[in-house]
Amino acid sequence: MATQAAQAFQIPDHVPPELVHHVGITESPEFLADPYAFFKKLAQDYPPIFYSVGSHGGSWHFLKHADAFRMLRDAEYFSNEGGTPFPRDPADPFKFIPIEIDPPDHRKYRAILDPIFSPQGIQQLDETIRRLANDLIDEVIDKGECEFTTAYGRPLPVSIFLDLMGLPQSMRDTFVDWAVGLLHSTTREGMAAAFGQIVAYIKQAIAEKRANPDDKVVSRIVHGEIDGRQMDEKESFGFVLFLFIAGLDTVFATMNNMWLWLAENPDRRHEIIARMTANPGDMNAVTEELLRMWAVTFSGRSLRKDLELRGVKMKAGDKVMSVLPSCNFDEEIWPSPLTVDFDRVRKPILSFAGGVHSCMGAHLARLEIRIGLEEWLKRIPDFSVKPGTEIEYRPGGVVGPEYLPLEW
Numbered sequence: 459m460a461t462q463a464a465q466a467f468q469i470p471d472h473v474p475p476e477l478v479h480h481v482g483i484t485e486s487p488e489f490l491a492d493p494y495a496f497f498k499k500l501a502q503d504y505p506p507i508f509y510s511v512g513s514h515g516g517s518w519h520f521l522k523h524a525d526a527f528r529m530l531r532d533a534e535y536f537s538n539e540g541g542t543p544f545p546r547d548p549a550d551p552f553k554f555i556p557i558e559i560d561p562p563d564h565r566k567y568r569a570i571l572d573p574i575f576s577p578q579g580i581q582q583l584d585e586t587i588r589r590l591a592n593d594l595i596d597e598v599i600d601k602g603e604c605e606f607t608t609a610y611g612r613p614l615p616v617s618i619f620l621d622l623m624g625l626p627q628s629m630r631d632t633f634v635d636w637a638v639g640l641l642h643s644t645t646r647e648g649m650a651a652a653f654g655q656i657v658a659y660i661k662q663a664i665a666e667k668r669a670n671p672d673d674k675v676v677s678r679i680v681h682g683e684i685d686g687r688q689m690d691e692k693e694s695f696g697f698v699l700f701l702f703i704a705g706l707d708t709v710f711a712t713m714n715n716m717w718l719w720l721a722e723n724p725d726r727r728h729e730i731i732a733r734m735t736a737n738p739g740d741m742n743a744v745t746e747e748l749l750r751m752w753a754v755t756f757s758g759r760s761l762r763k764d765l766e767l768r769g770v771k772m773k774a775g776d777k778v779m780s781v782l783p784s785c786n787f788d789e790e791i792w793p794s795p796l797t798v799d800f801d802r803v804r805k806p807i808l809s810f811a812g813g814v815h816s817c818m819g820a821h822l823a824r825l826e827i828r829i830g831l832e833e834w835l836k837r838i839p840d841f842s843v844k845p846g847t848e849i850e851y852r853p854g855g856v857v858g859p860e861y862l863p864l865e866w
């Protein structure tokens with residue numbers, strides 16, 4: 459495995475040549491051909507810590523659950539400052555909040571939204587999600603086919619997101635277009651155009667909530683206090699924008715992965731339906747195991763201090779990335795990790811990372827996915843991928859099939 463990007467960046471002198479493997483996560487042909495086969499190969503065949511260079515520069519890659527677990531919890535060594543790959547205009551800097559804030563300040567920002575994203579807060583959305591799921595199914599069920607992403611995978615989380623944020627449902631399709639433009643444009647112009655529209659919309663929404671407060675997310679951010687002062691314009695903007703980036707693509711990429719597997723594995727699909735009928739509570743374990751199998755993203759940090767781990771000497775300033783999908787295939791934690799097994803002893807999956815920065819939307823995402831599965835499988839128990847479909851993946855930090863045409 460090798461990438462062109464690898465040639466464009468200098469490898470630091472302290473990195474031993476035997477630990478350099480340019481695997482090209484999110485961009486190499488091997489990754490794009492079959493990302494989860496690629497993650498399995500990494501987990502099985504590569505050293506637990508190695509150095510690789512991608513289009514965003516070089517970083518240590520962690521493949522073991524224990525090392526990622528430490529990275530996510532040890533703020534003394536691992537910092538979130540500069541941990542995200544998103545480019546910004548140096549003339550107009552701002553932070554993505556809360557992901558780029560280190561403890562102890564980090565908690566102060568999250569506390570503002572705890573009442574909404576806590577399990578109790580999210581549980582109140584159960585009925586809304588179920589109704590929406592059924593409305594979306596109503597639109598396609600009689601057609602006998604759909605493109606899953608546009609029909610269900612995207613509109614479901616986007617509608618819920620708008621509800622939570624306190625933004626109008628009439629924006630649903632526009633938001634879907636923006637999310638796709640921002641996260642999946644093949645051209646810089648496409649990405650910049652979507653970004654410009656999102657920025658303008660968020661700024662206007664912030665101004666509107668400043669004048670007319672409510673109890674939804676954008677308003678809570680705008681009126682939220684940190685150390686007794688109100689958040690400034692840039693903080694509110696960086697917080698709302700990060701929610702947009704974190705909360706949409708991740709859910710539909712995860713659902714696309716899961717529905718592809720369900721479409722291709724009728725026996726396992728029927729097993730889930732039988733479990734759901736016999737014991738609806740089993741759907742939590744089903745959702746958790748599917749989330750383990752299809753982690754869609756990664757976690758980046760930078761080292762504050764020199765660190766030796768598994769005999770590998772890393773230096774302050776080095777970037778580190780935990781390859782969460784490979785960490786979820788660590789057989790020291792999950793025996794036969796490539797088998798989908800709903801009866802596993804529950805261990806902490808890393809799909810939502812962990813530690814203080816663990817995904818703020820994890821309870822929401824779990825609920826959306828579980829209800830999304832339940833309602834779909836009740837009404838469309840038998841479905842398959844349309845014949846002739848070539849499943850395609852695009853480069854990017856969120857992994858899932860681009861399109862998923864289904865028929866039933």
Ligand code: HEM
Binds near residue numbers: 555782810812814
């Ligand atoms: C299946 C869907 C999702 C997955 C797989 C996912 C994954 C993740 C991961 C891995 C992180 C940690 C990143 C790191 O430590 O570097 C994270 C953080 C975060 N996620 Fe999610 N996410 C999902 C859905 C959501 C949703 C629906 C929302 C909100 C509406 C959300 C909001 C956030 C926020 C705000 C953070 C930053 C937390 C912090 O820094 O304290 N995510 N997510």
